[in-house]
Amino acid sequence: MGRAFEARRSRKEKRWDMMSKTFTKYGREISIAVKQGGADPEINARLRMIIQNARQANMPKDRIENAIKKASSKEEGDFEEVVYEGYGPYGVAILVECATDNPTRTVAMVRMHFNRSNGSLGKSGSLDFIFQRKGIFTVAPEGVNKDDLELELIDFGLEEIYDNEEGNLVIQTSFTDFGTMQKALEDRKINVINAKLARIPTSTVDSLTDEQAEEILDLIDKFEEEDDVQAVYHNMA
Incomplete structure (x- = not known):
């Protein structure tokens, strides 16, 4: 009984540690985005993307808002x-x-x-010769025809589209086409689960x-x- 309780507590503590690390990460990303492009996500595409990712990671709304407010003040150091x-x-x-x-x-x-x-x-x-920087968008498949979407997005920098292990669609672009693709998906009201710049070997x-x-x-x-x-x-x- 005691061992089982300790094991459950240990797993719970690890989950909280992971969540805390994730929220800290998004807090810093928000700070950098606000310093670079302002606190309004409607006109700051990078901030809009980070908020979306943070919500998908279950970061509380008030914590997101506090991070934006803190980044807008002089209290926050420059990351x-x-x-x-x-x-x-x-x-x-x-x-x-x-x-x-x-x-x-x-x-x-x-x-x-x-x-x-x-x-x-x-x-x-x-x-630089080993890693290429790519834009990676994970989108929900509901209501999306992959073949039609592929044809639509070629003009916006689509390099590759494929299904991942979770059954979602993954869209890959070059680093320079990341913002263009983000806007194209937003304009089409595609449900983007996560968007990031990644290093592909x-x-x-x-x-x-x-x-x-x-x-x-x-x-x-x-x-x-x-x-x-x-x-x-x-x-x-």
Whole structure:
């Protein structure tokens, strides 16, 4: 009985930790978007997209509103987006996207995790040949004909459209066509579940043992536990 209770409590605490991390992430994204384009989501497309994603992640409405209000005030420090690139064990490329108000602290943290895993932090741009930045939109399939939508969206930068494991449609565009595609989907009142800019590897490392792959995943977990980290990408198959 005691063990079962402790196990349930542990799972609940992990869920709360994950939710807290997710809300912190969206709070920082909101801050950056407001600083760049203003607090009105009607005219700030990036803010509109982040609010939509935050709602899908069950971020409370009042917390979203407070994040916008705080970002609009002088109380909020300036967060900046920084990308760190390096190699983990076994030659796996790892790219870490951060939002930070203290780059000195953040780069020290990133370097520490690379070093402790026998990896190395590289120079900015050193992984440009491995990762391509793409726009990824996940949309609900209800009321949507995939073939018709594909034809409609080609002129707005559609590169690929496919079904994911959850049965939703995934639309991929180039980085430069992200805003154009966002507007095209909004104009057609397509139900966008999530929209993001992602880093897609052009080549992968696929010769790792299960134990080696676990080392890479452990390093990725360590990065993702840090508040400054927004997203982590790798080229492990």
